[in-house]
Amino acid sequence: MSDSNFKQPVVTEDGERILRYRPGQRYIHLLVAVSFVALFLTGLPLLFEPLSFLAAGGWSRILHRVAAVGFMAVPLLYLIVDREGMKELITESFTYDKDDLRWLGHMGRYFLGNAADMPPQGRLNAGQKLHHAAVIILGAGVVFSGVFVWVSAGTMSDTLLSWSMLIHNLSMIGLVLLLIGHIYFTVVYKALTSMHTGYVPKVDAEIEHAKWVAEIEAREAEARAAQVQSGVTGHAGAETADEKPSED
């Protein structure tokens, strides 16, 4: 697993809870959340005329840029604090198997709060994968167009400015819609604790992420076997089992 485990066990001692988000991931998520909301609130006055008085004087613009630096630091910080986690997130978000496609076909049921009879899902369900993929794409759109407008303020042509702002604003509208969905599912499936403590109850995970739980259990069993084996064999070493050593 990752270096940034911060010593939180993958499964709690009583076996009832599974670590879903490592501390590094939780802090990165917090940075995304805070900077994104700040960016949204400081950008909204430029979109919604009744609030435009908040932008007068340019204070919101300065705050917007401070928050932008925080938001843009996210990929870099994620790479530093939890490289494995970042790799996993990106590859999983763009890889879909048959269960995922079937899951998407039944998404309406999940949307309305029925998780039990959905096709089995891995660490991320297909909806979360789509969500993350869209966040990555729209996030890139909002960042690149924003930086472009920032560095060339006052010097770019009207057409370029309009296109940049169109991309910036449409990406942001997309991200806000995704955020609404994100909060929606958090409420419906009461998922906030995973970002707070890092753990989710195993019984819940079995309903919503069966393949992920199976994977973790297999890995844990493997680790235990390896431990037992190293304890038993000690330096005798004659009867080696053909089990692979655990990654942990």
Added chain:
Amino acid sequence: MSSSFLLDLTQCIGCEGCTVACKTGNELPEGVSYIRIGERISGTFPNLVGGVDNQRCLHCSDAACVNVCPTGALFQEDGLTRVNQDACSGCQFCVQACPFDVPVMANGVATKCDGCRDVVRAGGTPWCVTTCPSNALLFGDHNEIAAEAHARASTMRAKYPNAQVYGERQADGLGVLMVLPDEPEAMGLPLDPEIPTVTEAWQDFAQPIGLGAMGVSILGAGLAAVIARRNHLQEIGQLNQAAAGAGGNDDEVTT
């Protein structure tokens, strides 16, 4: 009332009187000038057409600056384009969007000619018009100004065969009608100053649709969340019942 300026470039002598009167009258900060005078001569000797460039806000009816201003600091009033500097966020979109390069930044906010709003509202005449010694500037009701412009252009055609009125159709009509001694191109003026379609698309479609989608989503999600949360709790209850019925499993599903 819709007011307009008449700017007669067949009469302008480029004395900079208007520039100075404007700057002092409006107490413009250092380095800022609402009027910029230049010389423009076209043709080949001896057939030269001379003129003076009097670059200033032309008060477009379909104004790019007003279109792109996200805070409403730029707005239209009495047929002219005004600036409310207290509402400006300093984004510089207007600086970039104006096809005539008019708005400039001063002390972090956009500024440009506002047709001497306060002077006119107090019953006066804009500073540049008051000062002009060559009868090149007038200010008044749009229709009277338009009539005067055409009268002057037809008189001038005796001397300048290409003399014409500029500004009646550009950007849906300008608040500064000009009498030109030559074709607009020769005077460095765009025949058809355009606002990019993409700007219009944003203002007219993307913005309202986006805001509407956000509002509808929030309302829809709130309503659906109540239903879905209840469904999920019901589902959990059934699972727990089934588990209790099967016995042995005392795990309680909680979410």
